[in-house]
Amino acid sequence: MTGRLAFVESPVQLLNVLEWAHTRGRATAPAAGPGPGEPPAPSPRCDPPPNPLPDLRIVVLSPNDPMSRGQLRRMAQLARDEGFDVHWQEARAGRGALVRTLRELAGPLRSAERVVVGDPFSRYVQLLLSLFGPRHVTVVDDGTATMEFAAQLAGGERLVRWHRKGDHGPRELVLAPVTSLARRRLAPGARRSVEIFTSLPVQAPPGAEVTENRYAWTRSRFGPPLLTGGADLVGTSLVETGVVDADHYLRVVGQLARAHGATRYFAHRRETPEKLHRVAVETGLQVVRPDLPLELIARRGPIGTTVVSFPSTVVHTLPLALEGTGVKVAVCEIAPEWLRATASPRAQGFLAGVVGTASGADRLTPRSGSGVDRLEFG
Template sequence: MLCAVEAHHAGLLGPRGHLVPRAGLRPLAVTGRELRRLGLPQGLELAEARPDMPRPPRGRTWALGDAFSGKVQFRWLTASPGRVVIVDDGLATIRLLELITGRPGTPLLRARGGAGRLRTVLGVAAGLRLRAAARSGRLSIFTALPVAPDLAKAVRARGIELVTHDFAWLRSQPLRRPRPQERTVVLGTSLVRNGLIHREHYFTWLAGLGADGPVAYFPHRREDPGDLARVAEQHGITVYDGGIPAELTLRGLAAEQRVLSLPSTAVTSLRILLSARGVAVRTVDVPDEWWTAEAAPSLRSHLSMFAHHDTGVAGS
């Protein structure tokens, strides 16, 4: 949602647009309220949430995040948008770039989980349709993530417009949300709930941080409520209300504070937003013994692009 706002601000979506959140998702609702509070860019309106996916008007620009959604891919095959702009949706953005520059018949499917025959066929058809849009100059990718030079070259060779951004709109907004007072801020992770790292290793690490001093913990939107309750019981750790993206809640941190996170796309975003404020944003390396059998080598490799070897694991 935030990256769609940035794409509008950058002029990729035309002079007027409607931002349509999916109904029933608290993170989208609270993020929408925060964006309204800041004041959306001129020409962009936040529409009422909908349980279904709106059909893009024929010939109009369509911006979306989750290119691996079956519903989104079905819309590509049944609608005729004039232009498609894909905005950041976490690590999936890089996987999309790799797949779309691969063999023409490569299906657009998520990195995790098996896909049945019909779902694979839909992924193949969606990939062909998206590549056709690229060849006709109707596909743009809008991202703040680091894209390797070779991959960026391959993307542009396919006819795709690759646009990078640095949260220009958000950086121009006044700071109105109070910052946490704890020196150490930890970003929550979905790796535990997704079964990719062992729960006990993660909690042992958190306990070590809490023993060293006060910690502000900002949950990931997909963390298990039971896990969050356990985090809140850890000595020295205060769990803050989640839902709003870290880019919105933590952009006012002070130079004496630091952010720690397991590999996450939020690390890249916060580095962009906080570098001028002198705030250290560090990725924690995940030891081999933390990973479960569900964490495929390809996934670990993807996550490693966010790892900078400037911090260790405390209390592991």
């Protein structure tokens, strides 16, 4: 019988499942101090520790995006090196993949005592949860969407990603019963517990538990990093999701690079090759396509002494992953005039909330127009 079953669809989700397992394993492990007359415990070994939750099976619902698949392959190997059972499921590999996936996962899902999910907005995860309702559910971070999930769960709202306008097209109408049932399966109740494992500042919905993710596994396994002394910029997919105008974005990236002496641009895995080509040509930055989540890349190093990002999860996670290294993280606010007409009405408020709650990052405020001020660290 499978005690715990995790579904992940992105590299960050898999990283945070490892963080959750590390935290849960430490919380449930008995104290192991020396007894009377025994010598002190030896220093920690350099080889990987045993899997803290041997009954956890991780299922990768593989996406089609090549960059995501590449990072997931590397994260899956990291998880296997830590002793975890990782199953790669080609969940989107053409006709018949959905039926085949449901058939293969029905048994493990039905017998799982706890299900860990990385994206409660995923139609795939919602379908799985609508068919089989676990007694215990844990939601781990897949970006700032966790903040929106917690708020929607607390308000009894339907689950809609913050950057979507929430249209009611034919596809949405067909999937509405699945989404509605999945939302109930993700809500705490008399026969179901819900845990949100997050590094983000969220209020626990009524009846749910919030467990803080401080990236303890990442810090214990990697680093501290070599610091380059310069600055690095972190890319975002706000253009690709239709939130920010591409020309405004490229202009501000160039201004940030000049203001802070940045030389590298860490691309988000969803950024298009065309946009990244423009970044390299128009700003002179070296575009780096990380092969692992940025928290691991930064912790392994080398990394700049200043990391500048637009509003995204990393302005919350990097200060935790880089704690004690001396690296400064800064976030550039999004000016209203940068938003596209296609942006959701909630976009500006949501992005402002991401910035305002990033207590570990300094803030860059846009000037009137499209520029940004140089950040002076206090």
